[in-house]
Amino acid sequence: MVGIRKVAIVVSALLTTSFSSQAMMKNYSASIEQSSWSLTKSTPTACILEHNIPRYGLANFSSVANKNINLDFELAMRLKPAQRTEVELRSIAPSWRGSMPSRHITDIAYFKQFNGELEDDKAWMMLGELEKGMHPTFFYQDWYNQRDTVAVAVSAVNFAPQHELFMDCVANLLPYSFEDISFTTLNYKKNSQELDRRSQNKLKMIQDFLKHEPEMELVVIDSYTDSYGGRYNNEMLSQKRAEQMKKVLEEVGIAGNKITVNGYGEKRHIASNQKIQGRDANRRVVITMNRGY
Template identity: 45%
Template sequence: MLRLSVLCFGLLCGSSHAAMRQYAAPVESSAWMLQESSRLTCALAHTLPGYGSATFTSMASKQLNMEFELDMKLLPKRFGTAAVYSVPPQWMPGKAQRKLADMTIRTQYNGDLPEDVAWTMLSELEKGHWPTIYYQDWYNQADKVAVSLNASNFYNEYQSFVNCVSNLLPYSFEDIAYTVLSYEKNSTKLTRYSQRQLEMIGEYLKEDTALELVLIDGHADSWGASGRNEQLSIRRANVIKDYFTQMGVEADRIDITGHGERRHIAPNDTPESRALNRRVIVQLSKV
């Protein structure tokens, strides 16, 4: 365990007899690891000997995001507040520590911080500063606790993490879990926009094929004989099923239904309204 020289302030300035328990990885063995690296999730983890670990995570989404979680071996016993500071190490004389945020301590939950604070902590680590979390120990009222993220050996893994984040898919599972695909007239050919939607689903399935169930509902407009339209709706659904199995989804987890010209969502009295009825609805569900 590496001891830090810190100033007494606010949350920490209680009894002069209070002890400070400090947790941080030693400089010589400080380890950062790209714990998860895919187009769905990027996670950068840091081990805190005797305490737990700290993890920064970003997920595939339409919006760039970042979360910080402090994984504690001993979860909080009561509610409280921790102070988060950026503390320069001892070999940066003249640099002042500064407060970054407060972190809510919740009973029996790990600590976490929102996106803006998480990004700030990463930038402080990149500068060589140590983000440090201070709080009153919930198991020993005579003790204060300081948990520091050691910036040693951070930079190279952080660059790998940044590269991973930049390659995340620009949409999440929720964005593709319910998709309506449209078709050209009297055809199993998708419109250009729907082809791109299907490709998005395919890109996701390359990363995650662990789906519990895929429901594919094929539909047709009322142009032509009803029996023919029902078969066309089934062919449309089967084409999508074949695409998913090629992406690695097990065939027995895919359920298709052809509704023909039933279940219209628009009248069939204009070319525009008939186009709305030529569709396949794809519903994905995960455990």
């Protein structure tokens, strides 16, 4: 492991914030025997890589399905910050690398009663230091004794195998997020319960996502028709389309009691029924989903 006590004392002299020569250093890190990394979630919608820091809490990197490659780091502390705290993150070499100097990564702030977080570029930088076998270490003044310094090290021991699996997971994330599908309008072919081609593709996106994230607080399916075919028949058709869509969502794991369906028939047009394009737009089902967390 880092030999954290010896290393941290040397590093403390390099910090931009000066500490009293009388200050004590509280060190939190996993020993070589304790250090482990686990890929706790690996699906096309989310990847989570976790590391336990004894007596302190849990460190994790996460990436979620999105149009953009993304990465977040969270330091989930057993004891949350008692106040806003300035923190420096440094990359520390393990003891077996000799006198290799430490390197400043970034400055961040912990906020009262919140976990520590890094996003995007800073999280990627930290991940890169672990990949090189370094030990990213957070330094800050103790919340309850300003004369003491706290050092929290994230160990690179046993990191490499799980890191490779994590990056494989990230490479296979879906290229869209829940927000991209949580409000979706699908359109039907004329006099049919069959979706047009564009809407079939959008429905497949929804199905692929929900196979892995089916937990919903509420799903509302609102179905509408154009004004051709008779008011009563259109209301029945819209209800049938809504019920059909409910079955599709149940098949990918959404609980039926979480789904509300409404068939509005000819009501609430969004375009003129005098033109083909307007009627095409009015023949629609709108799916609204809320995860609630």
